[in-house]
Amino acid sequence: MSAHDFRVLVVDDDPDMLRLLARMIEGEGMRADTVLDGDAALVHAMASPPDLLLLDVMLPGLDGFSVCERLKRDPATAMIPIVLVTALEDSASRVRGIRAGADDFLSKPVQREELIARVQTLRRLHETRLELEARRLASEVQRKETLRKAFGRYISPRLAERIIADLDDEGTPFQRGAQRVSVVALFADLRGFTRLTERTQVDEVVGLLNEYFAVITEAAYRHDGTIFSMAGDNLLTGFNVPFPQPDAGRRAWETAHDMARSVKPVLENWSARGGMATGVGFGLASGDAIIGNVGSPHYMNYTIIGDAVNIAARLVALAQPGELLASGPALHAAGAMAAGAQPRGKLALRGRSEAVDVYAVAL
């Protein structure tokens, strides 16, 4: 901050004192704003917080002590250094000023050298404080960015943001515990990958999986899906969690299409290289689920558990390569997006007593 950018609000009911103090401030290259009473000082300081306040004590309306107290009580103005200027020599007034939060005192008659020395000292302190605050903020931003990048390699960016926000709120991510929420669960599963791995060198398998997951996770993120698990060649993406998404059904449906489209060149390349045809099957279901931390204090998994997840898992197991199987509620939640889906009738799914309406679409 240059001297000229440093703004001092001068408050005195005597116009001659006001002009004199302003002139001394301006003589040091700083900017001086002036007001004649306590109420105007309060309004001015709150509307446009100065970098320092030179405040007379004996003022019409609100006196200097009251102005000082109010400004120091308000977090927006509490950090403004205040110098009380007074002709009162008694120590009781100084004590009252200290209790009101004054940072320094100046006695009338004002000696120019003393005034400048006090203002410059407070200015340096103020600037140091601002610099430290700016460094603290920059460091905080950097810390969050590092956390976001670190988390972002393993979980969706939105989930990472949520964890970082919760760190600020409570110190521990997701302390709020489990919640029952309506979710749309989308499973994607790579078909024929086990056979492909049998014909591939071990050290190449991870590379192939990374190639596959890179494109389908990017597709999930493009539609603001949250990835909850990645196991083997299977990916679970949730919608409407942990943040509400009124169009979660449509987003999930679009995500499946996007994943199928994006993974196609990868699979074609594999096919050309290994001579083995592969494809991705999809299972989609919506309904209530529980979202929360599952595990032990040593190993936690933030995940979704419930009927919708179970149905989507069963459906993906039945889906053919390039096929999406969706439950009735998931189809209805997708709206017009799902217009081309064909009914498969009621299917009995393993572990469920009631058959489920299933719809299929080729992707």
Next chain:
Amino acid sequence: MNDADCKVKVARDLEDLIPVFMSNRRKELDTLRVALASADFEQLRQLGHRMKGVGNSYGFNHVSTLGKYIEDGARSGDRAGLAARIAEYAEYLSKVQIAYE
């Protein structure tokens, strides 16, 4: 009040403020006279207090000296003493010589 009291040195960069300052002192003198005539000791005290603060700050030490006397005189209700100090203030304002440096 001696001759030295009437010779005032003022910083050069304050020169343009002095005409208004002096004009306000003359208005102040009139107000002091009115306040004394009406025995308004509270106003006399406030005016004295203000003179005490502003005089020295500009380099007019005798204004501050007189201000202190007027403030104290108003507190004690010393009407004769106040009249003498106000007369001295009038004489001072008519004689004061300002040098800018």
